[in-house]
Amino acid sequence: xxxxxxxxxxxxxxTALVLGAAVTMGVAxxxxxxxxxxxxxxxxxxxxxxxxxxxxxxxxVISLSIALVATAIxxxxxxxxxxxxxxxxxxxxxxxxxxxxxxxIPHVIGAAAIGLLLADSGWLARLFGSTxxxxxxxxxxxxxxxxxxxxxxxxxxxxxxxxxxxxxxDADELAKTAAVLGAGPAARMRYVTMPLATPALILAGTLSxxxxxxxxxxxxxxxxxxxxxxxxxxxRLFTSTDLEVRPQAFAxxxxxxxxxxxxxxxxxxLFRRQVVTA
Amino acid sequence: xxxxRPRRRLSNAGLGLVALAVAIIVASATLAPVxxxxxxxxASAWANxxxxxxxxxxxxxxxxxxPQGNAYVDNVLTAAAAKLGVTxxxxxxxxxxxxxNRVLAEHQAGRTDGSxxxxxxxxxxxxxxxxxxxxxxGWADALPNxxxxxxxxxxxxSDFGTPVRGCESPWHKAQxxxxxxxxxxxxxxxxxxxxxxxxxxxxxxxxxPAPPDxxxxxxxxxxxxxxxGGYANVPAxxxxxxxxxxxxxxxxxxxxxxxxxxxxxxxYPKDSTQLDQLFASGQVDFTMTYGPATLTALVAKGTFxxxxxxxxLKEGTVGNASFLAIPTTSAHFAAAQVVANLALSPxxxxxxxxxxxxxxxxxxxxxxxxxxxxxxxxxxxxxxVVPTYPVLARHANPELSASWIPKLDDGWRRQVxxxxx
Amino acid sequence: xxxxxxRAAVTATATQWLLSAWFLLPMIPVMLxxxxxxxxxxxxxxxxxxxxxxxDALHDSATSAFGASLILGTLTAVLATPAGAMAAYxxxxxxxxxHRSLSVLLIAPAFVPPFVIVMGLNVTLLRLHVxxxxxxSLVLMVTAIPYTTFVMRSAFxxxxxxxxxxxxxxxxxxxAVLTRVRLPLLAPALATSAFLAFLVGWSDYIVTLLIGxxxxxxxxxxxxxxxxxxxxxxxxxxxxxTAAAPPLLLxxxxxxxxxxxxxxxxxxxxxxxxxxxxxxxxxxR
Numbered sequence: 011x012x013x014x015x016x017x018x019x020x021x022x023x024x025t026a027l028v029l030g031a032a033v034t035m036g037v038a039x040x041x042x043x044x045x046x047x048x049x050x051x052x053x054x055x056x057x058x059x060x061x062x063x064x065x066x067x068x069x070x071v072i073s074l075s076i077a078l079v080a081t082a083i084x085x086x087x088x089x090x091x092x093x094x095x096x097x098x099x100x101x102x103x104x105x106x107x108x109x110x111x112x113x114x115i116p117h118v119i120g121a122a123a124i125g126l127l128l129a130d131s132g133w134l135a136r137l138f139g140s141t142x143x144x145x146x147x148x149x150x151x152x153x154x155x156x157x158x159x160x161x162x163x164x165x166x167x168x169x170x171x172x173x174x175x176x177x178x179x180d181a182d183e184l185a186k187t188a189a190v191l192g193a194g195p196a197a198r199m200r201y202v203t204m205p206l207a208t209p210a211l212i213l214a215g216t217l218s219x220x221x222x223x224x225x226x227x228x229x230x231x232x233x234x235x236x237x238x239x240x241x242x243x244x245x246r247l248f249t250s251t252d253l254e255v256r257p258q259a260f261a262x263x264x265x266x267x268x269x270x271x272x273x274x275x276x277x278x279x280l281f282r283r284q285v286v287t288a
Numbered sequence: 289x290x291x292x293r294p295r296r297r298l299s300n301a302g303l304g305l306v307a308l309a310v311a312i313i314v315a316s317a318t319l320a321p322v323x324x325x326x327x328x329x330x331a332s333a334w335a336n337x338x339x340x341x342x343x344x345x346x347x348x349x350x351x352x353x354x355p356q357g358n359a360y361v362d363n364v365l366t367a368a369a370a371k372l373g374v375t376x377x378x379x380x381x382x383x384x385x386x387x388x389n390r391v392l393a394e395h396q397a398g399r400t401d402g403s404x405x406x407x408x409x410x411x412x413x414x415x416x417x418x419x420x421x422x423x424x425x426g427w428a429d430a431l432p433n434x435x436x437x438x439x440x441x442x443x444x445x446s447d448f449g450t451p452v453r454g455c456e457s458p459w460h461k462a463q464x465x466x467x468x469x470x471x472x473x474x475x476x477x478x479x480x481x482x483x484x485x486x487x488x489x490x491x492x493x494x495x496x497p498a499p500p501d502x503x504x505x506x507x508x509x510x511x512x513x514x515x516x517g518g519y520a521n522v523p524a525x526x527x528x529x530x531x532x533x534x535x536x537x538x539x540x541x542x543x544x545x546x547x548x549x550x551x552x553x554x555x556y557p558k559d560s561t562q563l564d565q566l567f568a569s570g571q572v573d574f575t576m577t578y579g580p581a582t583l584t585a586l587v588a589k590g591t592f593x594x595x596x597x598x599x600x601l602k603e604g605t606v607g608n609a610s611f612l613a614i615p616t617t618s619a620h621f622a623a624a625q626v627v628a629n630l631a632l633s634p635x636x637x638x639x640x641x642x643x644x645x646x647x648x649x650x651x652x653x654x655x656x657x658x659x660x661x662x663x664x665x666x667x668x669x670x671x672x673v674v675p676t677y678p679v680l681a682r683h684a685n686p687e688l689s690a691s692w693i694p695k696l697d698d699g700w701r702r703q704v705x706x707x708x709x
Numbered sequence: 710x711x712x713x714x715x716r717a718a719v720t721a722t723a724t725q726w727l728l729s730a731w732f733l734l735p736m737i738p739v740m741l742x743x744x745x746x747x748x749x750x751x752x753x754x755x756x757x758x759x760x761x762x763x764x765d766a767l768h769d770s771a772t773s774a775f776g777a778s779l780i781l782g783t784l785t786a787v788l789a790t791p792a793g794a795m796a797a798y799x800x801x802x803x804x805x806x807x808h809r810s811l812s813v814l815l816i817a818p819a820f821v822p823p824f825v826i827v828m829g830l831n832v833t834l835l836r837l838h839v840x841x842x843x844x845x846s847l848v849l850m851v852t853a854i855p856y857t858t859f860v861m862r863s864a865f866x867x868x869x870x871x872x873x874x875x876x877x878x879x880x881x882x883x884x885a886v887l888t889r890v891r892l893p894l895l896a897p898a899l900a901t902s903a904f905l906a907f908l909v910g911w912s913d914y915i916v917t918l919l920i921g922x923x924x925x926x927x928x929x930x931x932x933x934x935x936x937x938x939x940x941x942x943x944x945x946x947x948x949x950x951t952a953a954a955p956p957l958l959l960x961x962x963x964x965x966x967x968x969x970x971x972x973x974x975x976x977x978x979x980x981x982x983x984x985x986x987x988x989x990x991x992x993x994r
Binding site for chain 3: 347349351352353354355358359362379380381382383386389390393394396397398399402403404559560561564565568569570582585586589590591592593
């Protein structure tokens with residue numbers, strides 16, 4: 011028992027320290043306890059200021075929508091890819107290779123790449139000989155298309171690999187058994203593949219969702235000036251030359267974290283239930 | 289299993305509490321106000337400073353988006369500093385605000401051995417630093433090479449209305465500049481109101497970066513001068529009454545301009561880089577910059593069309609200077625001063641002004657330089673894109689005080705970006 | 710072959726090609742820009758080819774950026790892999806009290822956006838005079854721990870402990886069981902988790918920027934600085950390819966090595982059969 015406690019400490023202690031200190035300091039700064047200039051005071055002014063500025067609510071809506079749509083596409087594409095990877099030769103060689111190569115590309119580079127591909131002067135627009143104003147507004151457009159596509163692209167590879175790893179272990183034999191027992195393709199999908207894949211889809215999908223919710227580089231590079239997603243709003247307030255709005259940056263950051271944690275923890279519960287019932 | 293549940297839950301809570309307690313103790317230890325007094329160095333002779341500087345390393349944080357500027361610092365300035373025994377390390381950043389942020393954090397933490405020794409800075413970033421008390425002051429007036437600048441040069445005495453007071457040493461002069469594609473704009477407008485008319489007559493061919501982007505913010509101030517009937521009508525320092533009196537016309541003008549902008553003003557480029565990309569790809573016919581120095585190279589590289597021309601306005605545009613500042617958190621004060629002085633030397637200023645090197649306009653008073661050094665400036669090759677500084681700076685408008693800037697940026701976001709008709 | 714199966718085969722092939730295009734397409738313009746000297750709009754291909762992007766990157770001290778990235782990636786892997794492996798082991802076999810809250814704690818960093826951690830922690834680390842390398846390593850390690858712990862928990866979930874008992878019965882010492890049985894069998898999972906941890910350090914931007922204090926000018930920092938200027942596409946593309954290459958090489962090497970091992974051993978073990986990424990079911994139970 012003692013040995014096991016010792017073994018978990020190298021991971022648990024740094025994690026507890028970093029998260030604990032980051033949250034404590036985040037709350038303290040959002041409440042004006044450690045101002046850059048002037049004396050400390052305790053208040054929730056920053057929260058009410060950022061809420062009443064009319065920028066927080068749109069930011070929450072935009073962030074959640076981007077993350078939701080991107081994750082939905084990533085799950086659909088990722089799951090299809092995983093199926094192809096585990097059932098076909100082409101999938102297990104070419105598709106797997108392509109998906110794996112997508113994983114190590116940092117999101118900031120992914121965003122730059124999507125920009126070079128989809129912008130008004132991007133490669134596709136040039137290939138199709140689109141003249142000014144005719145190209146769909148992927149980048150900086152009202153539907154956040156480029157941002158969503160970037161997340162969907164990177165995360166679909168991640169989801170595909172996670173799901174494929176799960177399926178490759180058991181699905182093949184179970185599916186064969188089911189086929190022998192007379193199950194058609196639809197029944198095999200419903201009673202064998204889906205139950206096996208669901209926990210992995212939930213977990214990988216949640217990780218993707220939370221990432222899309224909290225990351226700054228992609229919407230910053232590919233998004234539009236207004237309305238801003240939560241991380242972009244927080245960063246703009248954080249780097250504002252008006253020192254008075256810094257507590258608001260921390261308020262936005264705390265709101266983002268609360269949303270991400272609620273979603274993460276509920277997904278974990280769902281995941282556990284799935285694993286137990288599977 | 290079920291019977292063990294309550295116990296486990298209890299110990300869960302206990303564990304969580306311990307973790308939280310530890311975290312809070314650590315965090316609150318760091319919350320305690322740290323009293324610190326920056327040791328004000330005694331006015332020492334320059335030779336002393338140079339001696340102290342030997343062997344020190346200076347971290348110069350500067351915007352890293354201009355390859356020519358990076359190459360100048362890495363190859364020319366660093367080598368010259370090495371001759372004085374100072375190692376110069378350039379830290380490339382995507383935005384000067386990142387450097388400011390770093391110093392503010394170090395200042396909050398009471399550090400005096402910080403990682404930033406010099407920042408290329410001006411305007412509202414400088415003012416924010418003054419407000420937070422993070423600049424070392426009084427040193428820049430004492431640099432030997434400050435003698436080559438014109439005494440009382442208004443651009444060097446105050447930085448966007450904030451008195452410089454020796455808290456930063458001048459590096460470049462710049463002039464806000466519009467550039468246009470002569471192949472598409474046959475008869476370019478020559479005044480700000482005429483430019484606005486041109487925009488309305490050519491829908492979709494013009495836009496500006498969204499403030500608080502630096503360049504978009506300058507464009508808005510140019511527009512404010514135009515809608516106020518000239519810069520003389522806008523008080524340099526911010527007052528609420530002036531804001532209330534002058535900005536309604538500005539917001540009306542910019543809102544009327546909106547439908548004629550790129551993408552019907554539904555969105556804006558987020559910064560000057562995105563505007564430059566639109567210009568480079570022929571989607572708009574104008575771009576604008578506070579650093580015309582880069583235009584020559586961008587045309588030479590083929591990024592901008594060969595027909596790129598600089599637009600000089602009859603009423604002039606705003607001009608500014610940019611500086612090198614030393615934060616109080618720096619542990620290499622002497623070496624940072626040595627580098628700032630070096631950057632101000634006629635030799636370095638002349639090399640840096642060469643469009644093949646960087647093309648940044650000098651802050652020195654070239655007319656009163658010793659003949660040999662003045663010759664270096666006279667020998668500089670001419671750019672075929674960018675006129676000389678005296679041409680650009682004719683009728684130069686003064687910048688508004690930096691206290692205007694956040695107010696205008698915020699007003700723009702409320703009135704023009706998100707506001708209705 | 711009847712018509713229905715033909716149509717199904719066509720659909721399947723079309724899907725596979727579409728999926729391949731989906732993964733490949735975004736990187737094509739990057740590759741083109743990396744070998745373009747000039748590429749003015751609206752040309753669909755560069756007008757002038759060359760390696761100026763790579764050369765400019767090299768002149769702009771890309772090698773030192775490369776080194777800095779390598780240091781951060783390696784440090785993160787070295788710290789987070791054993792920590793994650795030991796934690797996973799303890800969670801798998803330790804029957805610890807507070808098992809569930811520990812599980813949640815170790816996965817929590819994946820649910821807290823990095824900018825939240827960094828903004829909150831920056832001043833604290835500075836006050837405590839934590840050297841910047843230690844500060845970055847700490848935060849990157851914590852960011853990587855959910856992934857390493859998770860991979861190793863999946864590995865332990867599929868790990869057959871009876872193999873160790875058999876080895877012991879055959880007279881193997883505790884040390885021999887560890888070095889000759891457990892580590893080799895877990896090696897693919899360890900490699901996967903080290904690789905993921907390496908990626909966290911290698912591709913990080915915001916932690917290096919804010920906590921690093923300019924002492925670690927990594928490849929992502931260079932890319933962001935270059936991306937903030939105009940006309941730098943060749944340099945950005947060259948740096949991007951440089952940034953994506955080493956992890957890919959690492960991946961290929963690890964893949965080849967583990968395939969070789971597998972061939973050599975030819976022993977059917979569930980752990981060696983699933984080296985790729987995260988085998989999700991069974992973890993976090």
